[in-house]
Amino acid sequence: MKTIPLQDQKWISVALWKHQRLRTDLKLWYDPPEPALIYHQAPTPERFFTNRLLLWMPYHLWKVRLSCPVCGKQLTGYGAHKRARQVLDVDRYYLMMTETLWCSSVGCKTSYISTSKTILDQLDLAHKQEFRLILTKRYACDMRVIRFLRERTLGNSPTRLVRQLMENHSEEWLKRLSRYLGACSDFVDRPSLLPVTFQEPPEPVAIPSHRWMLAVYGRDILSRLDHIKASITSTFGRILKTDSTKKITKKLSGLALWLTSVSNEVGQILISVLTAQEGPALDMMAADLIRRYSDAGVAPPQLLYVDCDCCREGMGPTKLKERFGGWPDLVVKLDIYHFMRRLASGCTKDAHPLYPVFMAKLSCCIFEWDSGDVALLRRAKREQLKREGLPGITDQLVDQRITKNELSRHCRRRTRGEQQTILMIGNLLSELVGVKGRDLLGVPLLDQERMQHIWQVQRKHVKCIQDEPGVLLYAETGTTTIEGIVLPNYRCARGSTSLESFHLHLNRFIPGTSANSLNFQLYLLEGLNRWNQDRKAASLAVKPPSMLSYSGDLVHCVNTYSVKVLGRKLVPSFQPPAVYTGELIGIDYLYRQTGRAMQDVHPDSEETDQMLEDVGTEADLEDEGFEDAGLDPTIERLDLSSGSSAIASSSAPVPSHPTIPPASLLAAAATASPSVSPAITPAAPQQQLAVDLLTRVSSGTTAVTTLPASLSTATAGPPAVTSAAPEQQMVSLFVTR
Known part of the structure; x- marks a missing residue:
């Protein structure tokens, strides 16, 4: 007592x-x-x-x-x-x-x-x-x-x-x-023979420090560690993505340089390991993944999206293909956004006014929208605008009101094919490398020599970004009704943007600026488990769920009792994880690679207590959470036009060499017909440059087409801009004459 x-x-x-x-x-x-x-x-x-x-x-x-x-x-x-x-x-x-x-x-x-x-x-x-x-x-x-x-x-x-x-x-x-x-x-003012005395109240009990809170949180994770590992190693997928990052390793002292993760088509993480180097250090991780599929009797994945090592010159498989040799039918694809960023490195700066237009047109050179999906979305958007009472609804206005999120959710895309993509990107670069790729101050968008070299090197990777025939990249996750029109909702499995989103937020899973090996491992595993459950719920839910729980063992217990008592599962979407496969995750994989002894964590030991309470000072940083990045960065808005929804293509032959003209030809053309610097008038301020480009580009083409196969080939400088027509020069950069 x-x-x-x-x-x-x-x-x-x-x-x-x-x-x-x-x-x-x-x-x-x-x-x-x-x-x-x-x-x-x-x-x-x-x-x-x-x-x-x-x-x-x-x-x-x-x-x-x-x-x-x-x-x-x-x-x-x-x-x-x-x-x-x-x-x-x-x-x-x-x-x-x-x-x-x-x-x-x-x-x-x-x-x-x-x-x-x-x-x-x-x-x-x-x-x-x-x-x-x-x-x-x-x-x-x-x-x-x-x-x-x-x-x-x-x-x-x-x-x-x-x-x-x-x-x-x-x-x-x-x-x-x-x-x-x-x-x-109430007794102070009452008359009394003796003075009334009152007892002192007890003192309030202090609140423990944030270090103690993190230590308790670590004990909570330790109590669920077996279930967390089993859940991670019970994750599979038919389309895999792999990527590495150095950001999170800064919080861990030692030999760890890279954190490499593998995810599936819905963004769930199959494995995440720390390594002292890339390349051969991942051979054991790949072997463990192959064995996981084999032991579970799951069909091997069909695609693997990567950011490098997608192909090699000459005969023979790449090192990555050899690493996953247990899956001989696995097709390796290059992530399209990484490909676009490789080409974008040929720009003089990403703050250039024409840079957003270049990225949008580059996306259009690679992708084409499904005409049926776009037509259905346009129809629904038109009916929505009618209900809002907007007068004079045109096709251009309808396209303006369709957002990127709506396009991503209700419309499917496909790649145009290797030959057409090479032709269209070559034509786009040919136009922008000259005087038409300059802003009002004459600053060029592209660095000619650098872009010529980049395109010559990256041209061979165009085949690596094309969609694989026979592989379904879109899954229908539900429907949305707009003004009586039923629009299907799609989830796309292409690319590795969800994995990059995971790595972006992974740094926030681990509190503070540093962590010892035990705390680092615990926070990493907890973050992986919650991320996977969030991604699974998002892929299955047609509407927001009424119940949210990450305690899989508790849900499994409820389902077991409900089947016995009620004859049915109360949470039918839950599938209990299989037995932990023994695969090494996070720091445990690094220890095996470096030959260091594995961590022997016993919840009641003195060493565990000391490591749990050994937390770094927490930095005054805002946590970003770990939600998936909802929008694919390769998606651009529809071109504002009133044409049909047919996809334009070109039958012109593909040039065997890069279509960027050499510097001598451009210099000669510039000498023969010097350009006239336009006068900047109040009617056309520089701030309106990006808006004018986006609203006037591709005039007369369809709403779902990219740039025409052959842009203007004129090498003469643009006409002088007069005060009566201040925007004509910038419009002529992309409009076919």
Whole structure:
């Protein structure tokens, strides 16, 4: 009773003991007596500051059979444990008392506490979930507080949580203090023979630091580590993407230089490993993935999107193809956005006014929209504009109101083919490398020599970005109804943008600026697990789910009981993970590569306690969360026109060499017909440049076409811009004469 606060000792002793023996009618939770509504004498502070009690005695409460982990004999009750714990909750502390269990076997004579892992593991999940707290040496924390740390979203840091708990606890304590002092104040002015004295209220209990919060969070992850690993190694896919990053390794001292991840078509991560180098260091990861598919009886994947090593000159497979040699039919593709960024490196700067137009036209040279999907979306958008009462609705206005998100969600795209893509990109570069690729100040968009070299090198990779015949890249995930028109919703599996999004937010999974190997591994695995479950829910849900839970073992328990009781699964979309395959994830893979001993993590060891509490100072950075980047960066808006929805193509032969004219030819053309610098007038300010280009480009072509196969081949400079027509020069950059 000495560890119980003074204000709680009296009511707890009455509630639990009778004639110095534990009562037989014990309960799991006890609520303290409330203060009286009316006081006839000066009140004492005890009833105003009492705490709830959790009585964790599974042997007495549920009469469960518990065995000694040493000898296997049945344990018996040995009374209440002498120490009561204060448990941190959302707005106040509560108390927790437990029991001591005794093994009376000859030669054993060992005692156990009901809160120890050896006892908790013997309970079924339904009863084990009632123990909703994490214990440390000094404090204990309720699971409701820990759940706030699991979601790494914008601004959700341990420091912020500590401040929020301090506010919650302070307001709750002030509310109790106000009620106590208010009851006392009624007796201050009453006439009395002797002066009335009042007792001092108890001091509020301090809130632990953010370091302790992270240590408790680490213990929570440790308790679920086996299930998390099993969930990760139970993930498969038919279209894989792989990418590496160096960003996150800065938080870990040592030999780790790269973090490499492999994801599937819906963005789930199959594996994520730390390595000291790329290339051969990933051979074991690939072998483990191949064995995972083989042991589970899952068909091998069809495609693998990469950012490099997609093909090689000459005969023979690439090193990447050899690494995944266990899948001989796997087709390696180059991510299209990486290909576009390679070409964009030939621009003088990405702040150039023509840079967005160049990227948009480059995307149009690679992709073409499905004409049926676009026509249906246009029809729905037109009906929507009619309902809004817009007058004079034209095809151009309809295209203007269609957003990139709507195009991405309701319309499918396909690549144009190797020959046509080479022809159209060559023509685009030929036009922009000359005087027509300059802004109003004469600054060129493209660096001619650099772009000529880049296109000569990257031309061979055009075949690597084409869609593979017979492989479905779009999956219908539902429908959206707009003005009575049903539009299908599509999810695209092309490219590796979802994996890049994961790496972008992965840095926020690990709090602070540094972490030791244990904390780094725990935060990484927890982040992977939550990311995968979010991506799976997003791929299956037609509407937002009414229930959100990342506790797979709890959902599996509910489904097991519901099948037995109700004859059906209450959460039919949940599939329990298979047994952990033993694949090494994160730092464990790095240890195997470098020959270092694996981490032996025991939840109750001194070394584990020290490592969990060894957290770096938290930087004042906002958390970004780990949501998937919803929009493909290769998607551009429809060209604003009123033509038909047919896809334009060209039958012109593909040139055997780069179509960028040499510098000597451009210099001669410039000498023969020098360009006239346009005058910048108030009617055409430079700020309107990008807007004019986007609204006037491709005039007279269709809304779903790219640039014509042959742009203007005139080498003479553009006509002088007069005050009456200030925009004509910029429009002529892209309009076919």
